[in-house]
Amino acid sequence: MTASAYIGLGANLGEAAATVQRAAAELAAVPGVSDLQLSSLYGTAPVDSSGPDYVNAVARLDTTLPPLALLAALQAIEQRHGRERPYRNAPRTLDLDLLLYGDQTIALPELTVPHPRMHERAFVLRPLMDLAPGLVLAQGGLADLLEQCADQAVRRLD
Ligand SMILES: Nc1ncnc2c1ncn2[C@@H]1O[C@H](COP(=O)(O)OP(=O)(O)OP(=O)(O)O)[C@@H](O)[C@H]1O
Numbered sequence: 001m002t003a004s005a006y007i008g009l010g011a012n013l014g015e016a017a018a019t020v021q022r023a024a025a026e027l028a029a030v031p032g033v034s035d036l037q038l039s040s041l042y043g044t045a046p047v048d049s050s051g052p053d054y055v056n057a058v059a060r061l062d063t064t065l066p067p068l069a070l071l072a073a074l075q076a077i078e079q080r081h082g083r084e085r086p087y088r089n090a091p092r093t094l095d096l097d098l099l100l101y102g103d104q105t106i107a108l109p110e111l112t113v114p115h116p117r118m119h120e121r122a123f124v125l126r127p128l129m130d131l132a133p134g135l136v137l138a139q140g141g142l143a144d145l146l147e148q149c150a151d152q153a154v155r156r157l158d
């Protein structure tokens with residue numbers, strides 16, 4: 001069975017734009033992942049977090065991997081980029097979040113889908129608009145949700 005999934009990519013340490021692009025290429029090469037499309041890259045002010053601005057993007061892909069296997073693949077890519085977790089929302093070389101997996105709702109200790117904070121994050125919603133402008137989340141359509149977080153600075157980089 002093939003599912004369509006959306007992944008949030010973020011980095012705010014080191015060569016952040018290059019890291020996001022490399023991570024997308026690594027994700028596209030994971031066995032069981034195909035047809036990856038990457039949104040534009042965005043420079044975004046940290047939300048509930050500190051340090052330099054982030055570079056954020058969203059990828060859409062098709063996958064035959066079940067959700068937990070896809071999460072494990074994301075975490076393996078994070079690890080390869082030297083991800084450390086000294087404290088919650090700490091600056092990071094690379095963060096990969098599983099935003100949506102088909103239309104599934106998942107509530108496991110290690111995986112919540114849809115990602116519980118995506119609807120209030122302009123750094124997710126704006127790149128998601130590039131790939132799926134008509135998408136409607138449980139909380140509303142992307143354009144309406146983006147309006148509700150208009151105070152979060154997001155600028156297109158490419
Ligand atoms: N949808 C999801 N995508 C990625 N990780 C998830 C998801 N739901 C739960 N998790 C769990 O969250 C844990 C912590 O993730 P992480 O440190 O990346 O959080 P964070 O990026 O700091 O915060 P946020 O989740 O708000 O983006 C992971 O070990 C993972 O098991």
Ligand SMILES: Nc1nc2c(c(=O)[nH]1)N=C(CO)CN2
Nearest residue numbers: 010044045046047049054123
């Ligand atoms: N702009 C921005 N802010 C954040 C981000 C992020 O990717 N971009 N990720 C966070 C935790 O995952 C917390 N805050």
